[in-house]
Amino acid sequence: MENVELQKIKQRFGIIGNAPELSRAIDIAVQVAPTDLSVLITGESGVGKEVFPQIIHQFSSRKHGSYIAVNCGAIPEGTIDSELFGHEKGSFTGAYEGRKGYFEVANSGTIFLDEVAELPLSTQVRLLRVLETGEFLKVGSSNVVKSNVRVIAATNVNVQHVIQEGRFREDLFYRLNTVPIDIPPLRDRKEDINLLFRKFSVDFAEKNRMPAISLSDEAMNILANYRWPGNIRQLKNITEQISIIESKREITGEILRNYLPDYYESKLPAVYDTVDRKTFATEREILYKILFDMKNDVNDLKKLVFEIMQHGPAASEVQEGHASVIQKLYQDAQPVIPEEKIVRKFEIIKPQPENIQDTQEIFEESLSLADKEMELIIKALEKHHGKRKNAAGELGISERTLYRKIKEYNIEE
């Protein structure tokens, strides 16, 4: 087909896009139009199948006849035969009058059976008969009706699957599929994505009298590489949603991502990025909390020290007034046992590698200052093999203080 003619058709039927597969599909539709052959249009949901039966009808000698589009998936199973083929008066409860079906009404015209795979098996038998003989029976009648109808069907399901599952007759499939037209998904027509976006945003802006949205380079790139499970319908919906919701007219990648379902699942690095930032935020919060608690503890301690300096450690006001502070500061300490009954020992423990693996126990660490101090003294003494001078040096205290603390904590050497 001449390119000029192709562009005219696209313009007439509102088809946007220059992908060669799309042009080829239009070409096949125009070529097959003057014949009476059945055509089956396949392709994922939202790829733009619905315009093809119209092209075929308009380019055929039937264009002055009727064009009836039937959504087979939307008609209840109980009434579909009657809708397609009509019924006689009194043929079932409630059939007070006779009725012409679409096949009779569309005589010398075209019927488009959309979502054809949804037809019940019994209806498939009737359809096969009308395709093969041009004849059918109304529901509840034995009189043969003749009709000259061109049938075009469409489906977004994998017909081979439905045949294997026994839900679609194979003979009907071959009869419908005389000429197949497959419309490619949007992800295989990347070059058309930006074109379609611009068309939808400008159309929407004009209709609603607002400035059209545009995309940053990053957003354009995201749009081009998205999976588009809902194809052109999804692209159109998203463009309209963004046009309404966003107040800014220049759409960045960050904004766009919010409108693309599953975007994060298909782009893992983006997920890690947000997780990292989150972890960092909570870590910072925890650190702030620790600093805040420490500051409070220090203030409490200052108060306590001040009171002790004024009244002496034994003063009852000090003990009563600060009982809660002392309890809070030493809440992790062991229950009080008379000091003289506790004897602490230290010994040099040799590492025993063979035992390491099967003796993994987790001890809850004490956070009491007294416990920590004692622990450090014991460690220092162990390290310096009991030499107090060296241990005191390491601990940064005088030998005398160390001596006093060994007595205080009852550490046995």
Ligand SMILES: Nc1ncnc2c1ncn2[C@@H]1O[C@H](COP(=O)(O)OP(=O)(O)OP(=O)(O)O)[C@@H](O)[C@H]1O
């Ligand atoms: N090439 C195109 N240019 C402009 N608009 C398009 C194009 N293809 C599809 N559209 C628009 O996208 C929407 C979906 O198209 P259509 O209804 O034909 O999808 P479909 O293939 O029939 O999907 P389904 O199988 O779900 O019925 C419609 O609004 C249609 O106008």
Ligand SMILES: [Mg+2]
């Ligand atoms: Mg459709």
